[in-house]
Amino acid sequence: xxxxxxxxxxxxxRGALTVACLAALAxxxxxxxxxxxxxxxxxxxANLRYRYEWxxxxxxxEKAGASTMRTVLGYTTGDYHGFGGFVQFEDxxxxxxxxxxxxxxxxxxxxxxxxxxxTEVNQAYLSFKGIPxxxxxxxxxxxxxxxxxxxxxVGWRQNEQTYDAFSLVNSSLPSTVISFAHVxxxxxxxxxxxxxxxxxxxxxxxxNVAYKGLKAGALVGYGYFLDYEPGQPFPITASNKTxxxxxxxxxxxxxxxxxxxxxxxxxxxxKDGASTVDADYGYAMLGVDLGGVQIKxxxxxxxxxxxxxxxxxxxxLHAFNGxxxxxxxxxxxxxxxxxxxxxxxxLGVNLLAIYHDYSSDNLGYRYGSEWNALASKKLDKNLxxxxxxxxYNGDPNxxxxxxxxxxxxxxxxxxxxxLQADWQF
Numbered sequence: 074x075x076x077x078x079x080x081x082x083x084x085x086x087r088g089a090l091t092v093a094c095l096a097a098l099a100x101x102x103x104x105x106x107x108x109x110x111x112x113x114x115x116x117x118x119a120n121l122r123y124r125y126e127w128x129x130x131x132x133x134x135e136k137a138g139a140s141t142m143r144t145v146l147g148y149t150t151g152d153y154h155g156f157g158g159f160v161q162f163e164d165x166x167x168x169x170x171x172x173x174x175x176x177x178x179x180x181x182x183x184x185x186x187x188x189x190x191x192t193e194v195n196q197a198y199l200s201f202k203g204i205p206x207x208x209x210x211x212x213x214x215x216x217x218x219x220x221x222x223x224x225x226x227v228g229w230r231q232n233e234q235t236y237d238a239f240s241l242v243n244s245s246l247p248s249t250v251i252s253f254a255h256v257x258x259x260x261x262x263x264x265x266x267x268x269x270x271x272x273x274x275x276x277x278x279x280x281n282v283a284y285k286g287l288k289a290g291a292l293v294g295y296g297y298f299l300d301y302e303p304g305q306p307f308p309i310t311a312s313n314k315t316x317x318x319x320x321x322x323x324x325x326x327x328x329x330x331x332x333x334x335x336x337x338x339x340x341x342x343x344k345d346g347a348s349t350v351d352a353d354y355g356y357a358m359l360g361v362d363l364g365g366v367q368i369k370x371x372x373x374x375x376x377x378x379x380x381x382x383x384x385x386x387x388x389x390l391h392a393f394n395g396x397x398x399x400x401x402x403x404x405x406x407x408x409x410x411x412x413x414x415x416x417x418x419x420l421g422v423n424l425l426a427i428y429h430d431y432s433s434d435n436l437g438y439r440y441g442s443e444w445n446a447l448a449s450k451k452l453d454k455n456l457x458x459x460x461x462x463x464x465y466n467g468d469p470n471x472x473x474x475x476x477x478x479x480x481x482x483x484x485x486x487x488x489x490x491x492l493q494a495d496w497q498f
Contacts, residue, residue: 111153155203163195206245225389248286290322312346332360352383366417377407407434
C-alpha cells in the first residue's frame with residue numbers, strides 16, 4: 074500500500090484499533106476455536122479469464138490484437154471468533170505477440186487496450202463479523218456500491234481496481250444496508266508498473282445507505298467525499314463531494330413487469346477542490362419485462378459548463394456511455410446519453426443490444442452514436458463464453474464548434490470486438 078506521508082497511516086491505525094476494541098467486547102473469553110484450524114481450514118478460489126480484444130481506431134496506424142490471460146488465485150481463511158482473512162493474487166500475461174498499447178509497453182502505434190501484463194496482490198484484508206449484522210474489513214479490498222456508477226471495481230478489465238481501505242457493512246436495521254469506507258488509496262487498472270496512473274492516494278469517505286422495505290423498489294442515499302493527495306493523477310483542485318439519491322424498482326402489470334429507475338446527484342468542491350467543481354448528474358430509465366425480454370429506454374446526464382464536467386473517477390466506467398470507452402473522462406461540455414437496450418435469452422444464450430446517441434450538455438452539439446452487442450453462454454457451472462462488439466461513429470462536426478471545441482478524439486470512429494472465456498473454480 075503506497076503512502077505519501079505518515080499522516081496517511083492514521084486512518085488505518087484508527088480502523089485497526091476500532092476492530093480490536095469491538096472484538097474485545099464481542100468475543101467471549103471461553104472461545105475454543107483453534108487459530109491453526111482457521112488458517113488451514115479455509116477455502117481456495119481461482120479464476121482463469123482468456124480474452125482477445127481487437128480494436129480498429131481511426132487515426133491510429135495499426136489495429137490492436139490484445140491476447141491476454143488473467144489468473145486469479147485467492148484464499149479465504151476459516152472463522153476464528155469472528156475474525157477472518159482473505160488474500161488474492163492476480164497475474165495478467167500476454168499470450169502470443171504483444172500487438173496493443175497497454176499504456177506501459179510503449180507500443181503507441183496500436184490503439185490502447187488497458188490490460189498491462191503484471192503480477193500483483195489484488196486483495197489482502199482482515200475481516201471481523203463478531204457483531205451481528207456487521208462486517209468490518211481492513212486492507213486491500215474490492216468495493217462496489219449500487220450499479221458501479223460512482224464506486225466500482227472495473228471488473229471488465231483484466232487488472233481489477235481495488236482499494237486500500239477500512240470498511241464496514243451493517244444490515245441490523247430492518248430492510249436497510251449501511252455501507253461506509255475510508256479509502257486511503259485506489260489501486261487502478263493500469264498496474265503498479267505505470268509511472269503516473271497506477272494509484273490515486275486520497276482521504277476518501279464513502280457512505281451508502283440502501284432501504285429495501287418499499288414494495289415499489291429500493292431507495293438509496295449516498296455521499297462520496299474524495300480529497301486527493303498532492304501529485305496524483307487527479308490534482309487536489311479536483312477534490313469533490315457527491316451527494317445523491319437513487320430509486321430503482323419494478324411493478325407487475327399482468328403478465329409483464331414495468332421497470333423504472335430515477336437518480337440525481339450534485340457534485341461540488343471539497344477540501345482543496347476548485348470552486349469550478351460544480352455539476353449535476355441525472356439518470357432515468359423506463360422499461361418493460363415481456364416474459365424475460367427486457368426493453369429499456371434510458372437517459373443519462375453528466376452536466377458540464379465548458380469548464381468542468383461531472384466526474385466519476387472511481388466508477389466501473391466501461392459499463393456506462395458505451396463499450397467503446399470514448400467517454401472515460403467526461404468532456405468539459407458534459408454529456409447527454411440517450412439510449413435504448415433490448416436483452417433476453419434465446420436457446421440458453423444471453424443476448425443484449427444497445428444503441429446510444431451522444432450530445433453535449435453545454436452548447437448542445439452532437440458527439441456521435443454507438444452500437445453495442447453481446448452474446449454470452451454458460452456452458453456449465455465453471456465455464457462461460459462471451460462475444461461482445463462496440464462500434465462508435467463520431468460526428469465530424471463535433472470538434473469544430475467555434476465557441477468551445479470538443480476533443481477531436483470524439484469525432485473519430487472506433488470498432489472493438491471481444492472474445493472471452495471465463496473459468497471459475
